[in-house]
Amino acid sequence: MSFWEEFFPALLSGFTETLAILAVAIPVSIAWGVVLGSARVYGNRLVSLIAAGIVGLFRGFPLVVTLLILFFGLPELGIYIPPFWTAVLAFILCSGAYQSEYVRGAIRSIDVGQSLAARALGMSKAQELLYVILPQAFRRALPGISNEIIYMIKYSSLAYIVGVTEMFSVSKRFNSLYFRPVEIFFTAAIIYLAMTTAATIGFKLLESKLRIPGLEVEV
Amino acid sequence: MFWAYVPYMLAGVLWTFALVGGGLGLGFLIGLPIAIGQVYGGRVVKAFLDVYVWFFRGVPLLVLLFLFYWGVFPALGHKLPALEASIIVLGLRSGAYQSQIFRGAIESVGEGQMVAARSLGMSRVSAILHIILPQALRIAIPGWTNEYAILLKDSAICFTLGVLEILTRTRYVVIATGEALLPYITAGFLFIFLTYGGTKVFNVIYEKTRIPGLVWRM
Amino acid sequence: MDVVLRAEDIHKSYGKTKVLKGVSFEVGRGETKVICGPSGAGKSTLLRCLNLLTRPDKGRVWLEDVELTSPSVNINKMRQKIGFVFQEFNLFNHLTALDNVMIGLTKVKKLPKDEARRIAKEALLTVHITEDLWNKYPAQLSGGQKQRVAIARALAMDPVIILYDEPTSALDPHLIGEVLEVMKELARRKVTGLVVTHEIGFALSVADEIMFMYNGRIVERGPPKEVVFNPKHEVTARFFKRISELYGGRK
Secondary structure, three states, rough: HHHHHHHHHHHHHHHHHHHHHHHHHHHHHHHHHHHHHHHHOOOOOOHHEEEEHHHHHHHHOOOHHHHHHHHHHHOOOOOOOOOHHHHHHHHHHHHHHHHHHHHHHHHHHHHHHHHHHHHHHHOOHHHHHHHHHHHHHHHHHHHHHHHHHHHHHHHHHHHHHHEEEEEEEEHHHHHHHHOOHHHHHHHHHHHHHHHHHHHHHHHHHHHHHHHHOOOEEEE | HHHHHHHHHHHHHHHHHHHHHHHHHHHHHHHHHHHHHHHHHHHHHHHHHHHHHHHHHHOOOHHHHHHHHHHHHHHOOOOOHHHHHHHHHHHHHHHHHHHHHOOOOOOOOOOOOOOHHHHOOOOOOHHHHHHHHHHHHHHHHHHHHHHHHHHHHHHHHHHHHHOOOHHHHHHHHHHHHHHHHHHHHHHHHHHHHHHHHHHHHHHHHHHHOOOOOOOOOO | EEEEEEEEEEEEEEOOOOEEEEEEEEEEEEEEEEEOOOOOOHHHHHHHHHHHHOOOEEEEEEOOOOEEEOOOHHHHHHOOOOOEEOOOOOOOOOOOOOHHHHHHHHHOOOOOOOHHHHHHHHHHHOOOOHHHOOOOOHHOOHHHHHHHHHHHHHHHOOOOOOEEOOOOOOOOHHHHHHHHHHHHHHHHHOOOOEEEEEOOHHHHHOOOOEEEOOEEEEEEEEEEHHHHOOOOHHHOOOOOOOOHHHHOOOO
């Protein structure tokens, strides 16, 4: 079997694993980012403070460090989860923290009149957040959120550190066996590039689909 | 037990700063010309620069590190040591990101400034050097500060090449002491401290170079 | 007289500035009352104190027989009965005109969608917003259309009173008329209303009472024609002098 005949299927399975990581981490991190961002603006003093602490921590720690802390720390607490889920959790916590900042900024940029009108109708704070503020804030936060998702696609490669057999891990293994670094890593690079490019286009499409006629996203 | 190793970990800050400083510096030297090229350059130049930016922003740092350290540099005849190779890769990548920061800053300086300079008889080059850039560079400081924070955290990824920065040393300490949580958490807070400190410094610079009465929107 | 809204001795300060210095009044069912006065007199603040969008420092507010200022009251529930029309419209930007009017009915009053839609359409037709506009977003509507949709949004909730906070002040002159027409119609239909406005013509044609506010207090009140043309106080006279010059001698 030639090198490529062996490499491509392995790379493909690595790619599938990468996709699996992202399929979970992307939606959950967005949801978590929305929750965190909302908590900082709408939560009471304590909730807001805790949320701020969480955001500060996971934005301040490098993703690698968070990954390693979870990988070694969770077992010490008696929690044993497979490396795949450890990695996914690390991505969600880290990316979610960054995304929450975009959400928070977007919420605060919504005109106060929208809140007033919601309350004047008799909406509770929760209803105001859910039905009036978030639908608008999410659209405003989308460019920032999509930026973070693009980062996540690239940082998914770090999952190899905890033993997940995603694309980079496969590349590294093949390089140790065959030592053809330029071909191997350049191929991996191109595939990642294709993913990030596709995601960028995808998000642009999403943004235009969600656009409200006549309403500019910018303040 | 662990605390005896803290000095060893802290020494890693020097390598980390080498990575970050080198990366930022190289990124600046690459990014600023790219930005100027993207704003003022012709179609061919712009296309070439766009590809560069697209590549170095779209490929994971980890892949770039391994591609260059194990592949490109040896293929070019120079198998660079891990630190130097990392700095170059960080610089190439940061250059791509910084180019977008500077580009936005240059574009927000405004057409009017260039037109006024030209009407005084300045050449394009002179106008860029003496009128556009001084303003653009100040506008870019907040974005640049952000790049510092990002680069600082990304430098940790260089542990995969064995560079003796903070995280590599932390890992050795983990192996030596058998403890994992405490060293890693300490490393994490060390990064937070460095981020905070560095950001503060840049904020001071930003304040000190402020032009009275002038507000920029980027 | 069946009193719908009662305000008793309302005080409000912002920092060192005392904006409301003891305001009291009543609005009876079916009545339309107008509050006017120079800018800074505290009119908007007063209105917002009535549905507790702003909390008064002192004083009490009653809606029918429920005291709104009492700490034990469920203010969200009570707000369903008070319509509020803002100067800047404040239509929900992400919803169409129809959805704007429906959302209070479905999410707050928890009505089934079909019923909500029926009520919303009726309200929109009442304010002369025709079907071709129902699926437009606020950004696609003119100022006058936006404000009328805002009135429909308040009306659809079937409130016991509608509060209008300078409803035409943000409108271009040629659009003011259509909104005032709608408000006049509602007044004629005995929809209870309290309007803060500069539009004295509106007050003269449909209001049961004008309350003139100056410097945080209601200085004078009475039937519009009396207050406008025969004011008892100096400040009132000065404010309405120009209006007299414009309208004086007319019916």
